[in-house]
Amino acid sequence: MNRVGVMIPCRLPPARLVGLVRQAEEAGLDEVWVVEDCFYTGGVATAATALAATERITIGIGVLPTVARNPAIAAMELATLAGLHPGRLIAGFGHGVPSWMRQIGAYPPSPLAALRETLTTVRGLLAGERVSVQGKHVQLDDVRLEFPPEVVPPVYSGVRGPRSLAVSGAAADGTILAEPSSPEYVRAALASITEGAAEPGAPERHSIVAYNWFSLDDDPARARERVRPWVVGCLRESTAPHIRPLPFAGDLLSLIEQKADLAAELPPEWVDRLSISGDRTRCVEQVRSLHGAGADSVVLIPVGKEEQAIADAAAVAAAARP
Numbered sequence: 467m468n469r470v471g472v473m474i475p476c477r478l479p480p481a482r483l484v485g486l487v488r489q490a491e492e493a494g495l496d497e498v499w500v501v502e503d504c505f506y507t508g509g510v511a512t513a514a515t516a517l518a519a520t521e522r523i524t525i526g527i528g529v530l531p532t533v534a535r536n537p538a539i540a541a542m543e544l545a546t547l548a549g550l551h552p553g554r555l556i557a558g559f560g561h562g563v564p565s566w567m568r569q570i571g572a573y574p575p576s577p578l579a580a581l582r583e584t585l586t587t588v589r590g591l592l593a594g595e596r597v598s599v600q601g602k603h604v605q606l607d608d609v610r611l612e613f614p615p616e617v618v619p620p621v622y623s624g625v626r627g628p629r630s631l632a633v634s635g636a637a638a639d640g641t642i643l644a645e646p647s648s649p650e651y652v653r654a655a656l657a658s659i660t661e662g663a664a665e666p667g668a669p670e671r672h673s674i675v676a677y678n679w680f681s682l683d684d685d686p687a688r689a690r691e692r693v694r695p696w697v698v699g700c701l702r703e704s705t706a707p708h709i710r711p712l713p714f715a716g717d718l719l720s721l722i723e724q725k726a727d728l729a730a731e732l733p734p735e736w737v738d739r740l741s742i743s744g745d746r747t748r749c750v751e752q753v754r755s756l757h758g759a760g761a762d763s764v765v766l767i768p769v770g771k772e773e774q775a776i777a778d779a780a781a782v783a784a785a786a787r788p
Contacts, residue, residue: 469763470753470783471497471526472776473677474516476506483512484519486772491523493780497556499526499675499765504566510543517551524554526675528642528765529624531562532584533572538609540584541591548592548615558642559584560624576602578633581623585637589621589669622675626707628658635662640673643708645700645767646740647676649759650711656760673762678752679741680766682778686744690734693741693769698728701740712739742766746782753786 472490474483483500490498498516502509509527516525530540544557561581567573574580580603587604590597594614599606620639625631634641635658643655652674663672679696683689701709701722709715714736721731738744742752742764756764766782768775 467762468757468787469496470779470786471495471499471524471763471765472680472779473499473501473528473765473767474512475767475772476501476503478772480507480512480515482772483515486776487516487520487523487525489773489776490780491520493776495523495776495780495783497524497526497763497765499528499677501528502530504563504569510540510547513555514547517547517554522554524556525551526556526622526642526765527558528556528622528675528677529558529560531567531572532559532580533562533567533574533577533603534570537584537587537604538591538597538606541588542611544588544619545592545611545613545615548617548619549613552615552617555619556622556640557588557619558622558624559588559638560642561630574603578629579603581625581630582633582637585621585623585633589637589639592618592621620673622673628707631655631658632662635659635672636665636668637662639669639671640675640762642675643677643761645677645679646697646708647678647756647761648708648712648739649755650713651708652676652756652759652761654711655708674760675763675765676756676761677765677767678756679743679769680749680775680779680782681741681743681769682746682749682775682782683743684745686748687734689743689745690737690741693743694732694737695729696767696769697737697740698732701728701732714739742782746785749782750785753782757786 623634624642
């Protein structure tokens with residue numbers, strides 16, 4: 467089933483969380499995703515609050531840095547949430563932003579090894595297995611959770627590059643593709659994920675979550691200008707994997723390398739391809755194109771007033787469903 471959700475941006479204070487997740491559930495959205503970015507709010511605490519404040523909607527954590535917690539402790543926290551709220555949790559792990567991980571003294575010698583070992587360990591523990599690992603990053607000696615959840619939550623990986631995507635295909639139940647996620651990038655990412663999914667022992671099914679900035683307005687130009695600063699901010703901090711599949715990738719990467727004024731020089735049609743923005747018809751088409759490219763879930767990141775954005779997202783989701 468094609469799903470549509472919203473992200474609660476990390477820039478919002480914790481006191482706003484409950485009202486927004488309840489609004490998303492009441493509006494009929496499928497998912498709410500919460501974020502753990504340094505140094506805003508904790509992903510596990512935020513997800514626990516969101517789950518407790520709602521009854522039906524799925525809550526995704528996108529993502530916990532693999533190196534910030536011992537995987538046994540992470541699995542214990544996630545098992546608690548999954549036991550209290552069966553079938554409503556998606557757990558996401560990623561490398562963590564390198565500068566932040568260095569800032570807290572947690573950057574690993576091998577990020578790929580840390581990712582694979584953490585994904586494999588957490589999935590095994592959540593499934594009730596007894597786990598011993600002596601890896602490059604994870605060391606566990608005969609660990610088993612006392613209360614593994616009856617409904618085991620899926621464990622996703624939030625990554626971008628081809629090698630990390632292959633690890634995700636081999637060791638995770640799904641992949642979270644960070645904004646901006648174009649249909650071209652979804653297809654390219656799936657190719658790398660499929661390589662990893664061919665490894666022995668890989669999960670049988672793999673889901674794709676695509677994040678993208680969202681702005682709905684009857685005036686497409688106004689919607690575009692509202693979302694433009696957020697698109698530009700992503701591109702300034704960008705690594706290239708999710709840009710290279712785009713038809714204008716060469717020109718865009720050249721602008722980034724030249725440190726050009728992207729806010730002024732980014733053509734309108736590029737902004738449209740790098741966001742879900744415009745009137746309702748246009749936004750519905752963009753959501754459907756991401757689903758058509760292979761995304762199981764499209765997660766809309768609000769710009770502007772969050773309450774209005776959630777109402778707008780629900781309207782787009784209803785129209786985009788088959």
